[in-house]
Amino acid sequence: MKLKLIYPRWQKLKGQTTFNLPPHGPVAFAATLPEEVEVSFTDENVEEIDFDEACDLVAISMMLSTQARRGWEIAARFRERGKQVIFGGIATMLHAEETLAHADSIFLGESEGRMEQVLEDWRRGALKKVYNYMARQPAIELVGPARRELYKRALYNHKGVQMVDLFHASRGCRFSCYPCAVSYLGGRVFRPRPMERVVEELATIENNRLFVVDNSLAQNKEWEKQLFREMIPFKKKWISHTIEDDPEILDLAARAGAWYVYQAIYDTSDYIKERVKRYHDHGIGVEGTILLGLDNQTEDDIKRLIDFLLEIDLDLAEFTIMTPFPHTKGYDDLLRENRIFDFDWDHYNAGQVVFHPKHMSANRLQELYDHAWESFYRDESQESKMFRLFCKVALREMNEGTYRARDRRLANRSFGKEVVRKNSVNEIKIS
């Protein structure tokens, strides 16, 4: 049988540098399919969907709330053609009830060890409306290497530079943070993959740059140390979320190839300042992630936070607006207070205000968000700061003999599209 696997497009945020990374969810799902299933994968963010492509069943994998409506539209077009459509992925779990109305079937939970039965049901013409594995996570040992051979590599390349590959060493999260739905999605128990399986997968990845997408690496110190020790021989460079604030672990992370981390910057304390410094002392870059619009932030607090960011030598900053995603405490609180005014999931992109903030108007928060981006990147653009980070990793790779020159054949292409250079180098358009 042939399964058409689709990752719907979403609207990128205005004014921000857009990079299309190869999505992890679809290829992790594909790894759970029986061997005899032929998979044709389309990431709509980088290529068009051929709705007339021959296939037996359509699977739509959605990660973001902003993919949901597009996913439903795609399903409608395939269903018009008589194809059955099954949905899965994080956003399917967050928006399960609504997605059900657009699907022949939805799969909730993790698919390892479950797809044989789903496909057998489909063959018998008895596909269930809901496959509910929300409370029954499969044994973590079953998580195998993602099927990265499904990627069309040239589509994840910007002017000859290959984008990072996504990789995960664990699932679940022991934390339950206010704006986050991970505890609902992956369970509140940290589930590390067996180290031999992590190593096995790392060995299959050709790319020398990774994004370790685990929710947080700071879940268990001993596990984290072991992970980094195992990663050292691969000589890959990688991005991740938070790393434990421990000198031994930071040292191991650096030796294992930590390139830069996403670190939440939530106040203007000396602790944050020192935290950033400690990463830098170990040669690890920091992209601050700053959430704006929480109930404990006044307009002055946000302005002070922006000033603080300029003082603490962050390599990059990413501002997001508090967004009440379903199944978070943030959603519950704002719903109870009747403060959510927009339930259009296309607007749940963390760059658009969809609720009434406590200490300012929604419009004012939107202005402060724009002001934050403009202020942080006023003296040096996001592209320029990114380029500096890129140069740092390239130099490290050159010193270690792992640097790979960019692919000159793709120098005039960006994510599959031709880069049209006009008269000046500053006038580059992507067609």
Next chain:
Amino acid sequence: MKVPEKYYDEIFEFKGAWDVPSKCGLKIIDKGERKVVIVTELYQDNPGTSVTRAGRSLAEQACAAKGVDLASALYLECNPDTRSKLSFYDEEYFEVTFGGGTPSYRLLSPGEVKELLS
């Protein structure tokens, strides 16, 4: 973020969204003419759906298990004080009314809470 035991008389196990096993704190106060049902969010000790997300389903499960008439009861959701530095985790009580559609919520004043719990 352990929830202090003063907030509940028992841990109530319920079926959350998509039947996910879930837990909340439960306290029922008999006010004579009216029963007060208080469900408390347990955060890290709740493996499943929040009390707010579970909404009417939890109210029905709790009242059925305890033989309380939901229609005549005062049903409250409690965000317990977890001594967090973050204000999102301060104590709050909401009166929940289940109409035909989505539930409606009313934040109780500290005075009302004191009177109810006394």
